[in-house]
Amino acid sequence: MQKFTVEIRNQLNPVTASQWCHLFPDSPNTFETIALLQRSGVKEFQFYSILVRFEHRPVLLLPLFKTDHYLGSTLEANLKKTADMIDGFMPRLLRMPLLRVGIVDQQWGEVGFCRDLPKNDLALAWDLALKALDIFCDAEGIQILAFTEFTPESGSMLPLDKLSDFVIADGAPFIQIPVDFPSVDAYLMSLPKDTRHFLRRSCRKSQPVETIRTRDPQVWLDSIYELYLKQVARSELNLNGTQNKSYFADACQVDPSAEYFLYVLNGQLIGFELLCRLPNCLLSKFVAIDEGPGREHNLYFRSWMDIVTYCIDNEIPTIDLGCTGKELKTKLGKAKIIASFVMFKHRNPLFNRLFKHLKYELAYESKVPVPPSALGLGWTLKEQIGDQGAQLSLSESPEALVAN
Numbered sequence: 001m002q003k004f005t006v007e008i009r010n011q012l013n014p015v016t017a018s019q020w021c022h023l024f025p026d027s028p029n030t031f032e033t034i035a036l037l038q039r040s041g042v043k044e045f046q047f048y049s050i051l052v053r054f055e056h057r058p059v060l061l062l063p064l065f066k067t068d069h070y071l072g073s074t075l076e077a078n079l080k081k082t083a084d085m086i087d088g089f090m091p092r093l094l095r096m097p098l099l100r101v102g103i104v105d106q107q108w109g110e111v112g113f114c115r116d117l118p119k120n121d122l123a124l125a126w127d128l129a130l131k132a133l134d135i136f137c138d139a140e141g142i143q144i145l146a147f148t149e150f151t152p153e154s155g156s157m158l159p160l161d162k163l164s165d166f167v168i169a170d171g172a173p174f175i176q177i178p179v180d181f182p183s184v185d186a187y188l189m190s191l192p193k194d195t196r197h198f199l200r201r202s203c204r205k206s207q208p209v210e211t212i213r214t215r216d217p218q219v220w221l222d223s224i225y226e227l228y229l230k231q232v233a234r235s236e237l238n239l240n241g242t243q244n245k246s247y248f249a250d251a252c253q254v255d256p257s258a259e260y261f262l263y264v265l266n267g268q269l270i271g272f273e274l275l276c277r278l279p280n281c282l283l284s285k286f287v288a289i290d291e292g293p294g295r296e297h298n299l300y301f302r303s304w305m306d307i308v309t310y311c312i313d314n315e316i317p318t319i320d321l322g323c324t325g326k327e328l329k330t331k332l333g334k335a336k337i338i339a340s341f342v343m344f345k346h347r348n349p350l351f352n353r354l355f356k357h358l359k360y361e362l363a364y365e366s367k368v369p370v371p372p373s374a375l376g377l378g379w380t381l382k383e384q385i386g387d388q389g390a391q392l393s394l395s396e397s398p399e400a401l402v403a404n
Contacts, residue, residue: 003055003056004054004125005056006052008048008050009049010048012034015058015061024112029110032254036247036254040244040250041246042065042243049064054114054121060112060125063102063110066097066098066140099146102154108338111154127162130162143348146345148342149341150342151339151341152339152341165352169359172364173337175337175338176321177319177335178318179311179319183312184305184309187333190333199305203305205302206299206301209302212262220272221245221248225248227271228248230291248286259277260273260274261307263294270289270297271294271299271303273303277316281320284322304332337369339371
C-alpha cells in the first residue's frame with residue numbers, strides 16, 4: 001500500500017535544503033532566502049506550510065501566508081470609495097482572515113512538487129493537501145482562501161478540476177527588460193530618441209550623487225530601513241507585506257548573489273536598491289528613493305542606468321523588475337510582460353457567489369497591455385483536453401474548463 005502522510009507546519013520550509021531544491025528546481029527563491037524570510041518575519045503575515053510525503057519523501061509543498069485582508073484594497077474607483085466609507089463605520093465588516101497560498105519572497109506564486117512522481121500519485125498528494133488546507137482554515141477561522149500571483153508557468157500544475165469553486169481573475173503582471181546588448185550605447189540606441197536623451201540628461205543631473213556598491217550595509221542600515229518604510233507607504237502594491245529590519249541586515253549574508261547599490265548625496269543616503277543575481281537574470285528585490293532629493297536628481301533613472309551597465313558588463317541578459325510601476329518600466333526597453341492570475345474563494349458559499357459576481361471588480365486592472373496567455377491549467381485537465389485546448393484565456397472559469 002502506498003504510504004502518504006500530510007503535515008501542517010508553522011514554517012515555510014519544513015524540509016532540507018536539497019529537498020527544497022528538488023521541489024522548487026527553477027525557483028529564484030532559494031532555501032536560504034526563504035529561511036531568512038522565516039527568521040526575520042513579515043509584520044502582516046504568519047507563516048505556515050502544508051507538506052505531503054510519499055514514503056517519507058517530500059512530494060508536495062504549499063507555502064501558506066495568513067493575514068487580515070481588507071477587501072476594499074482590491075476594488076477600483078467608486079467601489080473602493082464606498083468600501084472605505086463602510087470601513088470607517090464598521091471596520092470589521094470588510095476585514096477578514098485571509099490565507100494565501102504560494103507567494104514567496106518578492107516573486108510570483110509557486111507550489112513545490114516532485115517532478116518525477118507519477119501523476120496518479122501526485123493527484124493523491126493534492127487530495128491530501130487540499131483536505132489539510134480545509135482543516136487548517138476551519139481551525140484558524142479563515143474566511144478567504146487565495147492562490148495569488150501565479151503565472152501560467154508556475155501555476156501549470158495546479159489541479160483546477162479540484163478547485164472548481166475558486167474564482168479566477170487577472171493578477172498583477174510582472175515586468176522583465178532584456179539588456180543583452182554589447183554596450184550601454186547599444187542599449188540606449190535601441191530606445192526611442194526622447195527616452196534615450198532623457199536617460200542621458202538624468203545621468204548628468206545626478207552627477208553629485210555617489211554610488212556605493214556593498215554587501216555589508218550595517219553602517220547604512222537605519223537609513224535603508226527608513227527609506228524602505230516610506231516606499232512601502234507610497235507603494236501601489238505591497239503583495240509581500242512589510243519586511244523587518246533584520247531582513248535587510250542579513251540578506252547578503254545568506255545570499256552570495258545579493259548586493260546593495262546605495263546612493264549618497266552630501267553624506268546622506270537618498271536611495272538604495274537590493275539586487276540578486278540569478279543564473280540568467282538580475283532581480284531587483286527592493287528599491288527605495290527619497291522623494292525630495294531623489295526626484296530632484298532623477299535618481300530612479302540614474303539607478304536604472306547603473307544596473308543596466310552592471311548587467312552589460314557582466315553579460316546578464318535580463319532585469320526582472322517585479323510587478324509595480326509598470327507604465328514607467330515598460331518605457332525602459334522592449335519589456336517582456338508576464339501575466340499572472342489569482343484564484344480565490346470565500347468559504348461561505350453565499351459570499352463566494354457574490355465574489356463571482358464581483359470577479360472583474362476584484363481583478364487587478366493593469367495600466368499597460370498584458371498579452372493573452374494560457375491559464376495555468378492543472379495537469380489533469382491538460383490530459384483531458386490536450387495542449388491546444390489548454391490555451392485558454394484567464395476569463396474562463398474552472399467550471400467551464402472542467403465542462404470542456
